[in-house]
Amino acid sequence: MGFDPRGKLNSFLVSSAGFLLDGYDLSVISFAILFLQKEMSLTTFQEGLVNSASLIGMIFGSLLFGVLSDKLGRKRLMGIDLIIFTVFxxxxxxxxxxxxxxxxxxxxGVGIGGDYPVSSSMMAEFSPSKSRGKxxxxxxxxxxxxxxxxxLVNLSFLPLGEYFWRFSFAFGSILAIPVILARLRLAESPRWLISKGKLTGEGIPTVEEENKGVKGIxxxxxxxxFPVVLLASSIWFLFDVASYGIGLYYxxxxxxxxxxxxxxxxxxxxxxxxxxxxxxxFAELAVDSLGRRATxxxxxxxxxxxxxxxxxxxxxxVYLLPYFAIFVAMEQWAGAVTLFYPTEIFPTPIRSSAQGFATAFSRFGAVLGVxxxxxxxxxxxxxxxxxxxxxTSAIAFAISLYFVRETKKMELEKIAIGLRKGQVKS
Known part of the structure; x- marks a missing residue:
């Protein structure tokens, strides 16, 4: 796309705040479960269910909001998903x-899951191609x-006693409110407007270029x-089995x-x-230089x-601490790409739906692990x-070796597969 939308930094900060809330929520429960297990007399299986409950909700939220985002636009839904998060x-x-x-x-989890396809699609569509990976x-x-x-919040509330986790959960609810207010002022995605014929001009892709022959879900x-959807989703699924299986139990x-x-x-x-x-x-340095595939x-x-x-x-x-610190550092190289790759390879009319499907599929892997x-x-x-x-990580590596094509520094409309082209351009 020939234009660099004003306010992309603001779009970045406001959109990415949903991921911050996701990290906060899943990390809060992973520590709180040590106390909930005793307080609520949870069995081992119930402990796993509570730990994975928001992941289960994400399956439904990502599918629903992904489809609605492609139909109604990104902006309209970016406050609704976090209102759900705040209430629950x-x-x-x-x-x-x-x-x-x-x-x-x-x-x-429905609220968090809904934010994944909406926010990541918004981010991909606002970002300039040369630094989109960053x-x-x-x-x-x-x-x-x-x-x-x-x-830090758990550390602050822990002196309050065994019910400290209630304050930590409530703090997450409060944390979402300024994000919701900021999202009310966010502009609509220009690419979504183009795909609906609502934005035209010199240097801007045509509706046909943006949509790639694709009309809807x-x-x-x-x-x-669909085979591309399944392959992208399978890599993310296998990654999440290990990532969340271990990550929520640190x-x-x-x-x-x-x-x-x-x-x-x-x-x-x-x-x-x-x-x-x-x-x-280090992933930020690698993703636009080495590329998505190598990262x-x-x-x-x-x-x-x-x-x-x-x-x-x-x-x-004690050796577990440096071991997992090194592991989690390298894990992020894979985690970032598995999450945003679907937003690059699918055209605008189904970008959010495809991302929602991939997110839902990946959460099945996360739930299994957790x-x-x-x-x-x-x-x-x-x-x-x-x-x-x-x-499971090795299997994900093998599929990626076969499937993943390079997308660095390419315009989205030149990457995206459509009904006229069956593969991602290398």
């Missing part, structure tokens, strides 16, 4: 039993800023497009195998978040290698569980 973050804080917190967190990776990195913030299941792992003190667990979680952010700094393959390959090594040498104790990780570690141990996750 508060009801989570007031929950008294398993059913109440499980349902609250499922509904909270903007998209930066947006995803906000997840770990949310994680770091959750640790039914084209998502076309014989040429506090529990540190508590059981390394640090007995709750404060030490929080500090360890902060180190993990800092490790992830360092990984994102993704490096991340998935090192994930498989590190998890395999950790499983074979049976790493435990629900079964506690049981798996009890049955086969932590080391063998790491090897299982190493295998």
């Amino acid at each position: 973050a508060l009801t989570s804080a007031l929950s008294l039993n398993f059913i109440e917190i499980f349902v609250s967190r499922i509904m909270l 903007y998209l990776v930066g947006a995803v990195s906000m997840y770990w800023i949310g994680t770091l913030l959750s640790a 039914t084209d998502l299941f076309n014989g040429k497009i 506090p529990a792992i540190f508590k059981q195998f390394a640090f007995p003190s709750n404060y030490e667990v929080i500090y360890a979680t902060m180190v993990i978040a800092i490790g992830a952010l360092i990984g994102y700094v 993704l393959l490096s991340g998935l390959g090192l994930m498989a290698l590190l998890l395999g090594i950790g499983g074979v040498i049976k790493i435990t104790g 629900v079964f990780f506690p049981t798996m570690t009890k049955v086969i141990g932590l080391s063998s569980s790491l090897i299982v996750f190493s295998i």
